[in-house]
Amino acid sequence: MxxxxxxxxxxxxxxxxxxxxxxxxxxxxxxxxxxxxxxxxxxxxxxxxxxxxxxxxxxxxxxxxxxxxxxxxxxxxxxxxxxxxxxxxxxxxxxxxxxxxxxxxxxxxxxxxxxxxxxxxxxxxxxxxxxxxxxxxxxxxxxxxxxxxxxxxxxxxxxxxxxxxxxxxxxxxxxxxESPRRGLEFVTRKITDAVARIKLGLDTELRLGNLDAKRDxxxxxxxxxxxxxxxxxxxxxxxxxSTGETHTVEEFVEIAFSYVGLNWKNHVVLDEKFVRPAEVDLLLGDCTKAKENLGWQLDVSFDELVKMMVISDLQKYESVTHGKSLQWT
The missing domain is CATH 3.40.50.720 (NAD(P)-binding Rossmann-like Domain)
Known part of the structure; x- marks a missing residue:
């Protein structure tokens, strides 16, 4: 062992x-x-x-x-x-x-x-x-x-x-x-947690900084x-x-809100306080070496990742909605 x-x-x-x-x-x-x-x-x-x-x-x-x-x-x-x-x-x-x-x-x-x-x-x-x-x-x-x-x-x-x-x-x-286990202080989890809360009537808005930042x-x-x-x-x-794909924070927001049938523009508020002192505008990795030398591969797509996180946060708040069972797939 x-x-x-x-x-x-x-x-x-x-x-x-x-x-x-x-x-x-x-x-x-x-x-x-x-x-x-x-x-x-x-x-x-x-x-x-x-x-x-x-x-x-x-x-x-x-x-x-x-x-x-x-x-x-x-x-x-x-x-x-x-x-x-x-x-x-x-x-x-x-x-x-x-x-x-x-x-x-x-x-x-x-x-x-x-x-x-x-x-x-x-x-x-x-x-x-x-x-x-x-x-x-x-x-x-x-x-x-x-x-x-x-x-x-x-x-x-x-x-x-x-x-x-x-x-x-x-x-x-x-x-x-990212994943459903990501801390709430990270922007991805902050978004999916807010989407769940807004969808269930527990909140009304989500404050974010730079929506144009691109990440892999x-x-x-x-x-x-x-x-x-x-x-x-x-x-x-x-x-x-890495995935070798890049997406903006705005894309992440749009997919998350649209998954629960909401228009993100009705709920997202831009707040300067969440803009970094020195922004990293674009990160995009070339993982060719890992795929060729390690035989590593990706199983979960970007869309699947966002939806997985939204579903997890929706289920987390089930108890707040008077125990009502939510079926999200």
Whole structure:
């Protein structure tokens, strides 16, 4: 039986990855940071199948102990301060949790289990003010947020450990990937949650910033398979994971509202407060290398993703509508 240590296991990606690895027969260890009110919402259904280890990415000693206890064949470093908007008011915390924490995790692996295979969650936000479209593994980085800058550090320190210590360390440069488990602070989930509330008469408007921003959106459940595939190869490498399609925020909004029979223009209000200080206008990834080298493929389309998220949020609010059963397909 293989074992895997996942940081960020209670998040969107971590929960899908834990499910995937458990189905493959892995023993899954999850690093859990001590909080006064633990949040297991995304992993409630598999919580008892995960071996929990207390630790914090900013505390090296706890990470060394986590690697010692789990003795992992594979380590997936998914934990970070992952909300771009929060990185401007919290730049130092973002640097500690999203950048330096990667070094802590790599050092813990190097010291305790150097032969373990390591995955680092890199991000399309590293491209920021893009210098070419579509973005490839060779495209230079130009981050436009403290989050993007921190992710660049995490990416390059992973490359450095691979080259300096001959570690099997990979980075997946994942473009935007969403799901019903996405946090409400992210624009996609903010939209689908609002659509459900407005449709059910619980709200009337949705406030958004830049509707023209273009993103390459995929389904998180597809993307975590690419993470695993990277660690099954003969040699470590970095890969872009994307759909190769770009859609505007406005397109996402239109599909979500039209699915429940509403005109988005009657409910969306533009609010300057949600516009980024430095906007990333266009992200579009070229995932040819991942498809050819890893045999990775997408199963969920953009339209299917939006509808999946709307359905989930509609069902979530069933109890608010006096227990009325809603049938959405």
């Amino acid at each position: 293989k074992s895997a240590l996942i940081t960020g296991v209670t998040g969107q990606d971590g929960s899908y990855l834990a499910e995937f690895l458990l189905e493959k027969g892995y023993k899954v260890y999850g690093l859990r940071r001590r909080t006064s009110t633990p949040n297991y919402e995304n992993v409630e259904h598999i919580k008892d199948q995960i071996e929990w280890i207390s630790g914090d990415l900013t505390d090296m000693a706890s990470l060394i102990e986590a690697v010692r206890v789990s003795n992992p064949d594979e380590v997936y470093n998914l934990a970070a301060q992952s909300f771009v908007a929060a990185s401007w008011p919290q730049p130092v915390a973002t640097g500690q949790m999203t950048a330096l924490a990667v070094t802590n995790m790599l050092e813990a692996v190097r010291i305790m289990k150097p032969e373990a295979r390591f995955y680092q969650a890199s991000s399309s936000e590293m491209f920021g003010k893009v210098v070419e479209t579509p973005q490839k593994e060779s495209t230079p980085f130009y981050p436009r947020s403290p989050y993007g800058v921190a992710k660049v550090y995490g990416h390059w320190i992973t490359v450095n450990y691979r080259e300096s210590f001959n570690m099997f360390a990979c980075s997946g440069i994942l473009f935007n990937h 959106w995929g389904f998180a459940g597809d993307y975590i398979k690419a993470m695993w595939l990277m660690l099954q190869q003969d040699a470590p490498d970095d890969y872009i994971i």
